[in-house]
Amino acid sequence: MSNFPFxxxxxxxxxRFWRGLFTTVFTSSLLISGNLxxxxxxxxxxxCQLSPAAAKTKExxxxxxxxxxxxxxxxxxxxxxxxxxxLQNCRDRTWPEVQAVWLRLYPCDLQPGAIDQVMDRIxxxxxxQVYLEVFYDGQVLLPAAANPTxxxxxxRTPGAENVDLLAxxxxxxxxxxxxxxxxxxxxxxxxxxxxxxxxxxxxxxxxKGQTSLYVTDNNSxxxxxxxxxxxxxxxxxxxxxxxxxxxxxxxxxxxxxxxxAGSDSIATKVSDLWLFSxxxxxxxxxxxxxxKALELIKRFLxxxxxxxxxxxxxxxxxxxxxxxxxxxxxxxxxxKSISSADDRQRLLQLQLWQLAVAHAMQGILDxxxxxxxxxxxxxxxxxxxFFPYGNQTLGQGYDSRLQPWDRFPSSLQWHPMSYATCGNAxxxxxxxxxxxxxxxxxxxxxxxxxxxxxxxMSNRPSLEAQMQxxxxxxxxxxxxxxxxxxxxxxxxxxxxxxxxxx
Numbered sequence: 209m210s211n212f213p214f215x216x217x218x219x220x221x222x223x224r225f226w227r228g229l230f231t232t233v234f235t236s237s238l239l240i241s242g243n244l245x246x247x248x249x250x251x252x253x254x255x256c257q258l259s260p261a262a263a264k265t266k267e268x269x270x271x272x273x274x275x276x277x278x279x280x281x282x283x284x285x286x287x288x289x290x291x292x293x294x295l296q297n298c299r300d301r302t303w304p305e306v307q308a309v310w311l312r313l314y315p316c317d318l319q320p321g322a323i324d325q326v327m328d329r330i331x332x333x334x335x336x337q338v339y340l341e342v343f344y345d346g347q348v349l350l351p352a353a354a355n356p357t358x359x360x361x362x363x364r365t366p367g368a369e370n371v372d373l374l375a376x377x378x379x380x381x382x383x384x385x386x387x388x389x390x391x392x393x394x395x396x397x398x399x400x401x402x403x404x405x406x407x408x409x410x411x412x413x414x415x416k417g418q419t420s421l422y423v424t425d426n427n428s429x430x431x432x433x434x435x436x437x438x439x440x441x442x443x444x445x446x447x448x449x450x451x452x453x454x455x456x457x458x459x460x461x462x463x464x465x466x467x468x469a470g471s472d473s474i475a476t477k478v479s480d481l482w483l484f485s486x487x488x489x490x491x492x493x494x495x496x497x498x499x500k501a502l503e504l505i506k507r508f509l510x511x512x513x514x515x516x517x518x519x520x521x522x523x524x525x526x527x528x529x530x531x532x533x534x535x536x537x538x539x540x541x542x543x544k545s546i547s548s549a550d551d552r553q554r555l556l557q558l559q560l561w562q563l564a565v566a567h568a569m570q571g572i573l574d575x576x577x578x579x580x581x582x583x584x585x586x587x588x589x590x591x592x593x594f595f596p597y598g599n600q601t602l603g604q605g606y607d608s609r610l611q612p613w614d615r616f617p618s619s620l621q622w623h624p625m626s627y628a629t630c631g632n633a634x635x636x637x638x639x640x641x642x643x644x645x646x647x648x649x650x651x652x653x654x655x656x657x658x659x660x661x662x663x664x665m666s667n668r669p670s671l672e673a674q675m676q677x678x679x680x681x682x683x684x685x686x687x688x689x690x691x692x693x694x695x696x697x698x699x700x701x702x703x704x705x706x707x708x709x710x
Contacts, residue, residue: 255661255672256298256307256334258291263332266291270328274321291331292385299336303679306654306687308337309696310391313349313373315365316707323373326704327380329697333661338381339459339689342374342390342450345428346398349374350449357446358407360400375453382456389457390450391593394579395431395572396420396462397439402430409486410439412465415479415512420466431466433485434571440578451582458583459623461593463576464611465568476605478512478561481568492567499525500532508560516553532556534563561604569612580620591621593656596639613643618651623689626655629667633677636668644682654687660695 253259266287272280299305309330317323330338342349343359352361353369363373374390381388401407402421411419412431420431432439450458465482467473475481483492489509496502503522508514522532531539537559580590598611616622624643628635640655647653655678659668668674671690678685694701 253334254302255675256295256302256336258294258332258334262291263328266328266332267325270321270324288328288384292383295331295334295336295385298334303683304675304685304687306337306689307335308339308389308654308687308689309333309335310339310341310656310689310692312341312344312692312694313362313377314704315363315368316704317373318363318365318368318371319707322704323377323380326693326700327377327384327386329700330381330386330693331384333696335690336385337387337389337456337687337689338377339389339391340374340377340381340455341392342455343392343446344398345393346400346430348446348449350446355449357449358401358404358442359398359446372453374450374455378453378455387456389459389591390453390455391459391461392447392450392579393462394443394460394576395434395464396429396466397432397442399428399430401432407438407442409433410436410442411485412482412488413484414482415477415484415509417484420482423468423472424466425469429462429466431462431482433482433488434575435487435491436485437487440575443575443579444582447579447582451586451588454586455588457589457591457621458580459591459593459621460576460579463572463592463594463613464598464609465572466608468608473608474602474605475565475608475610476603478509478564480608481564481610483509483564483568488567488571491571492564495535495563495567497533497535498529500529501534501537504532504556504560505534505563508557508564514553514557514560516549519553519556520549536563536566558604565606565610568610569615572610572612573615576616576620584619589621590619591623591652591654592616593623593625596624596626596642614646618648621652621654621686622647624653624655625658625691627658627668627691631667631669633669633674636674637677637681640678640682640685652686654689655685656689656691658691658695665695 266284269280269284269287273284299307311326311330313323317326346359347362348355348357348359349362350357351370351372352364354372355361363371378388399421402411402419410432412433413419420429421427472480483489493502493505496505500522503525504514504518507518533539540555576592583590592613594611594613595609598607598609599614600607613622622643624639626636626639628639636657643653657671657674659665659671659674661671663670675688678688690696
């Protein structure tokens, strides 16, 4: 007890020291006129969203900085940095660790401070990743003066030929602790590509002689032949330009064939498949391993079936060959001696149909592997965006999209668009469940959800309700994304979309 006064004095000094240090650090972190009551403004919600007061303060400083106020500029940059740290701290302890939003930029975002404002609002909403639309509708987010691709630049404003919105968005996002992914259409090259006389052979065609322009509802989606060398070269060159900007990741969308309506939504015959462009046909013929197979493949494509008579004719044409053989075919043992001609015809026709479907799907897999290669070589994560039911089979028919996502490698992130509508989250969870059941171990799965915060929309529950359901069902998910910024901030998105660029 004799040391009590000494220990008490030391304790008081110790407390005063740390109280003073805490006050200094805490006050500087607020960066706003020294008012300690604004501590509450920096608080975040359960979803890592900043309070309205904190967001308003940051926006006021941004606007003052745009007017040339140097002190406001300094405090704005400090607050941006502080909010980045707050966001990281919150996401580190909050499910999901990754919360992303899909974003499109417009020519209006050329205006000073515009991208800052967009990225600030994204941080305010608790997002730590942005999926930035870089290639869509036949346009690419590259500067007009540095765009070696066959597509036009999104920004065609006179005087802005050298402005690189993609590089700027990546920089502005990173300043705020955001990872910025480049989100790109893949097999959908856009209407303008189809208008080029020198690219007609690159377009996918079905057995009715149609391109996708004739089977989609908006006449703007143009899907290419994934086996066509020119199409692959065009896309690869664009990917190289995007990778040169060093995004934090790449996402490949429209990794499929077009979705058709009504009875055409299910492919049940060979003419429904997109196998009738030259490169796809030649690649299919190369899968034949003998002459009998090649002849039967040609007849199957030409007529949509092979008859017992066709098979007999092929046997007579090539008497020195046994069974027709193509890649992947395992013939039955001694088929001629144990099967009737009709049985053999039914078997070969079914196997030819399966070959045609597999060939169409393999084109998709090969194309996305090519698209992701430059990013993967640079250590940039890549992912594929898909519909959980895009690979569905119905009897001997297939979903017309022929999206073989269950065969995507685990080296790709999987981004299932879980957009089902049933008035609650059950059907959304079911879509994610379907993906989880098919994914190889170690696959990074980040479902994309559609909706808005705080309210239901188009028969979908709020984002909170969807995320709570997913967390309860699959807390191991790597993250979620929300489609889209335009849904979260419709007024701001419309202002940016339709403003007059000065």
